[in-house]
Amino acid sequence: MVLDPDPMHPAVLQSQFIRRPAAIAPFLWLSIAGHALLMTLIVAHGYLARGPTLDLEQKPIRATLVRKGKPRDERLLPRKEELPPPPRESIQNQAATASPPVFDRAVAVPLAATKPSEKKSSRQEGAKDAARRRELMGMWDKASKATKLDELQGQEDGDPLGDSAHQEGERYWGILTAQVRRHYELPKTLSDQERLQLKANVILWIGKAGELVRAELSKSSGNALFDNAVVLATKHASPFSPPPEHLRESLQRVGVELGFSP
Amino acid sequence: MRAAQLAWLVFMVSAFPLPALAQRQYIEISGANFRPLPLAVTFPLTTDEGGQSAALDFDDAFAFDLAAAGLFQVLDRRSFLADKKEGLTSGTIQFARWTDIGADFLVKTQLSTGGSELHCDLRLFSVAAGREELKVTRAVAATERRKLAHLLADELYRHFTGEAGPFSTHLVYARTTPKGKDIWFSDWDGKNAVSVIRGGLNLLPALSPNGIVAYTSYTKRDRPELFANRPGAEPVSIIKTGTLVSGVAFSRDGKRIAWAQASGEGAQLWVADSNGSSARQLTHSVGVLNTSPSWSPDGKRLAFVSTRGGTPQIYLLSSDGSGSPTRLTFQGNYNTTPAWSPRGDLIAFTARDERNAFDLFTVHVETRKISRLTQDQGNNEEPSFSPNGRLVVFSSTRNGRSQLFVMTADGNNQVPLKMEQGDYTTPDWGN
Numbered sequence: 301m302v303l304d305p306d307p308m309h310p311a312v313l314q315s316q317f318i319r320r321p322a323a324i325a326p327f328l329w330l331s332i333a334g335h336a337l338l339m340t341l342i343v344a345h346g347y348l349a350r351g352p353t354l355d356l357e358q359k360p361i362r363a364t365l366v367r368k369g370k371p372r373d374e375r376l377l378p379r380k381e382e383l384p385p386p387p388r389e390s391i392q393n394q395a396a397t398a399s400p401p402v403f404d405r406a407v408a409v410p411l412a413a414t415k416p417s418e419k420k421s422s423r424q425e426g427a428k429d430a431a432r433r434r435e436l437m438g439m440w441d442k443a444s445k446a447t448k449l450d451e452l453q454g455q456e457d458g459d460p461l462g463d464s465a466h467q468e469g470e471r472y473w474g475i476l477t478a479q480v481r482r483h484y485e486l487p488k489t490l491s492d493q494e495r496l497q498l499k500a501n502v503i504l505w506i507g508k509a510g511e512l513v514r515a516e517l518s519k520s521s522g523n524a525l526f527d528n529a530v531v532l533a534t535k536h537a538s539p540f541s542p543p544p545e546h547l548r549e550s551l552q553r554v555g556v557e558l559g560f561s562p
Numbered sequence: 563m564r565a566a567q568l569a570w571l572v573f574m575v576s577a578f579p580l581p582a583l584a585q586r587q588y589i590e591i592s593g594a595n596f597r598p599l600p601l602a603v604t605f606p607l608t609t610d611e612g613g614q615s616a617a618l619d620f621d622d623a624f625a626f627d628l629a630a631a632g633l634f635q636v637l638d639r640r641s642f643l644a645d646k647k648e649g650l651t652s653g654t655i656q657f658a659r660w661t662d663i664g665a666d667f668l669v670k671t672q673l674s675t676g677g678s679e680l681h682c683d684l685r686l687f688s689v690a691a692g693r694e695e696l697k698v699t700r701a702v703a704a705t706e707r708r709k710l711a712h713l714l715a716d717e718l719y720r721h722f723t724g725e726a727g728p729f730s731t732h733l734v735y736a737r738t739t740p741k742g743k744d745i746w747f748s749d750w751d752g753k754n755a756v757s758v759i760r761g762g763l764n765l766l767p768a769l770s771p772n773g774i775v776a777y778t779s780y781t782k783r784d785r786p787e788l789f790a791n792r793p794g795a796e797p798v799s800i801i802k803t804g805t806l807v808s809g810v811a812f813s814r815d816g817k818r819i820a821w822a823q824a825s826g827e828g829a830q831l832w833v834a835d836s837n838g839s840s841a842r843q844l845t846h847s848v849g850v851l852n853t854s855p856s857w858s859p860d861g862k863r864l865a866f867v868s869t870r871g872g873t874p875q876i877y878l879l880s881s882d883g884s885g886s887p888t889r890l891t892f893q894g895n896y897n898t899t900p901a902w903s904p905r906g907d908l909i910a911f912t913a914r915d916e917r918n919a920f921d922l923f924t925v926h927v928e929t930r931k932i933s934r935l936t937q938d939q940g941n942n943e944e945p946s947f948s949p950n951g952r953l954v955v956f957s958s959t960r961n962g963r964s965q966l967f968v969m970t971a972d973g974n975n976q977v978p979l980k981m982e983q984g985d986y987t988t989p990d991w992g993n
Contacts (some may be wrong), residue, residue: 473589482593487599487666488633489722504585528690529594556587562594 388542402490476556483536486529486562495562496527500536505555508548512538530560598635598975599722602665602689603628604644606682607650612675616707620673620682623711626751627729628669630954631719632970637665650685657692665689669718680704684714686721690934696721708753731993733955734758734767734775735966738985745777745892747793750948750955750991752966752979756793766809769992770836771816771949776800778808788821788838800838802983812836812992813857813881815903820844820855820864820881829853831866833881844883856902856909857881865890865900865909876900876911876925890925893932899944905951908971910935912943922956924971934974947971947989955979955989 490498501519506512517535520527543551578792600797606621608614629636644659650672660668668687673680679701686696698717702710712729719727731750736743736869742763748755758767758775767777776790779797788801788810801807806824813819820838822829824916828850834841843853847870861881868877868887873895877887891897896914903909908924915921921940924933936942940960947954954971957964964985969976 473587477589477591481593483593484591484599485720486594488596489599490596491723491725493724524688524691525599550585550587554586556589559588559590560594561590561592 303340361379390413472541472544473548473556478532479540480537480558483562484530484533487525488524490523490562494523494526498523499559499561500527500530501557501559502530502555503555505532505553506543508542508552510538510540511543512540513552514555526562527559530558533560534558570690580812598633600637600664600666600760601628601634601669602637602660602663602848603668603669604642604648604671607670607672609672609674612704613673614679616673616675616680616704616710619707620671620711622709623751623753624671624715626980627712627715628718629721630751630968630975631715631728632975633719633722637663638783650683650693652687652692655687655692657689660687667695674703676701678704679902680707680710682710682714684717686718708749712749725952726950726988728950728953731991732769732773733950733966733989733991734769734777735957735989736765736767736987738964738987742780743987745775745867747775750968752981755981758791758793759789759797766988768810768812768819768990770812771814771993773993774816774836776810776812776819778810788819790836799836800836801841809854811855814859814862815861818857818861818881820857822851822855822866829992831855831864831879833864842883844879844881845887854899856900858902859904859906865902866896867900874898876909878927890929890930891925891932901945901947901954902927903947903951903971904949908951910945910947910954910971912945922954922973933967933972936976940969944988948991949993953991955991957987957989961990 498521499519500517500521503514503516503518504512505514512535515531517527517531521530570607603625606613606617606624608617621715628634641663642659643873644656648655648670650670652755655668657668666689666765668685668689670685672683674683675681680703681699681701684698684700685694686694687693696718698714700710700713700717702713709730710876715729716727718727728750732747733750733752734745734747737746738751739760741761743765744760745758745764745767746755747769749756752961757779758764759779761857763780763786765778767775769775770790773792774790775793776788778786779789780786785804786806787799787803788807789797790800791797800819801810801821801823803823806829807821810819812903817836817840818833820831820833823832825992826848829852830846831844831852832841833844845865845868847868850875851869854865856865858864858881864879864881866877866879866887867874870877870887874890875897876890878890879885879887890909891911891913894913897911898912899912903924906927908948910922910924912920913923919938920943921937922942922945924935924936926933934944935954936956936958940958942951942956942958942960945954945956948968952971953968955966955968958978959965960967960975963983964987966979966981966986966989967976968979
């Protein structure tokens with residue numbers, strides 16, 4: 301005979317062995333569903349309005365504007381020293397010695413026969429080197445005598461006010477830097493000590509046509525004169541050159557941060 | 563059940579990470595162009611007759627100080643657009659009018675008298691911010707109008723640079739007369755000049771930090787001696803040797819002097835206490851000229867001119883005589899009159915170039931880098947630094963007669979001093 305326990309009996313109410321339906325479960329599920337929905341919305345927003353990933357190894361750009369000019373002769377560019385290619389004869393000799401004939405006994409090496417060919421090859425090599433040296437020296441001489449602006453070495457699509465012959469950094473950052481630096485003026489009243497220590501950052505948001513959307517002092521130097529001067533420099537430098545396609549969205553939405561020091 | 567809930571949470575967090583943060587490009591910019599600070603200085607306001615009568619002198623001295631300092635671009639008053647009835651307080655000022663003429667800062671002053679004193683209330687306003695940045699009040703004896711202007715210009719200078727201004731300092735110099743040369747003492751701008759000694763031949767004055775003037779004089783004896791006195795006081799002989807003594811220089815603390823003394827066919831450097839006691843010979847090179855000593859700011863070294871290398875060049879020597887002199891200049895064959903900057907980094911000197919023109923240069927004591935300060939404007943000689951090391955006074959013949967000019971230590975903003983007509987040479991700048 302099985303007795304049904306009285307549900308209202310204190311022993312039943314307090315028993316740890318009887319399973320009871322959890323009243324909190326619906327709330328838990330509701331909470332999880334709510335969180336899931338929230339997370340989904342955040343993720344969706346993140347994907348829709350996503351920017352480039354954060355690069356923790358990023359270093360400050362030191363952009364240099366490439367100047368306009370005739371591209372430098374590649375033979376005058378710095379390069380790694382490489383050994384000259386071996387003469388054809390020695391390659392043939394190497395090829396010949398790659399599979400040496402098998403002799404039953406020792407055979408004298410024909411040293412005398414190889415000597416003239418070695419002499420000939422080194423003489424030819426020397427003549428070639430001398431010609432190459434003369435050619436290079438001639439070019440060097442021409443380059444060192446070039447004084448006119450139109451003979452400056454640079455890039456054909458460079459900027460007339462550029463200061464570098466080589467591509468360095470991204471071209472747009474170089475142009476932007478040059479435009480701001482042209483208007484970067486500080487009062488002479490700044491002391492020597494201040495000139496060593498002052499630093500301030502300004503964030504610029506730049507529109508698609510190069511217009512300055514906003515300039516904001518993101519890090520103050522503590523010196524009002526310096527802070528005013530760097531913000532003014534960015535404002536006076538605008539409008540900037542229209543940014544290239546791949547930078548437009550980033551410059552308009554995220555901006556670019558300029559770190560100023562005297 | 564609980565395990566299932568936990569698994570769900572872990573799945574949600576790992577499957578949907580936080581949206582990626584956006585990256586902002588960072589560019590460093592340096593190499594600014596330094597320019598004088600555009601400053602609008604209004605004519606002084608006045609509240610009474612005493613103020614009105616002092617206004618012209620005050621304004622003349624105040625405007626000259628700021629214009630000659632080399633740090634400010636004092637804007638032409640003819641360009642001012644503001645209402646002349648503007649008051650002294652920010653509430654009465656229309657800052658947009660000052661922005662329109664390119665002023666970064668606006669200086670207003672108000673003169674008034676109280677008893678035997680002249681008062682001045684100075685206000686400095688930042689035009690961009692439209693607010694008052696500095697408020698100073700000073701009072702002096704009613705007759706000292708220019709002194710009041712110098713005091714307030716010093717306050718302004720200190721506000722902007724954090725350094726002491728040079729406007730309340732003084733000069734000594736020689737003025738040529740038909741019979742010889744007199745020594746004079748004046749404010750830094752050449753005004754309020756008083757004679758130190760007149761009559762006869764008096765040369766190469768030096769001003770100590772405590773206002774004593776030392777000089778070589780031929781007046782009292784047949785042989786030149788070194789004398790020292792305050793302006794208006796009786797000359798006191800401090801070095802009596804019976805031989806030519808010249809080129810006296812005070813150390814920065816005013817406690818010691820150095821000079822050159824003829825010896826046979828040459829001249830040797832000597833040092834002593836400022837009253838001439840404890841004299842000691844520093845150089846002993848026979849037949850060589852060692853002249854024109856100038857003390858380093860710490861008093862441990864002397865810059866001087868020596869012909870030991872064949873031509874006059876600038877050398878350095880320990881002021882206690884230890885060690886041997888080191889040569890500082892190697893360019894040119896005639897480099898003289900060294901003046902050591904109170905900041906310690908530069909020595910200004912006169913050099914004669916291949917066209918026999920005299921011009922001023924500086925040489926950096928550590929790097930030996932030489933910079934030209936003057937060019938193609940007559941002969942420019944005998945530089946002397948202001949006590950704060952920011953300005954240089956020198957004599958120049960660019961306008962015919964020898965006049966005194968000031969310029970910044972890098973050779974900019976060369977301005978003639980407002981002095982009576984005359985020939986002025988060998989200036990020395992002291993407190």
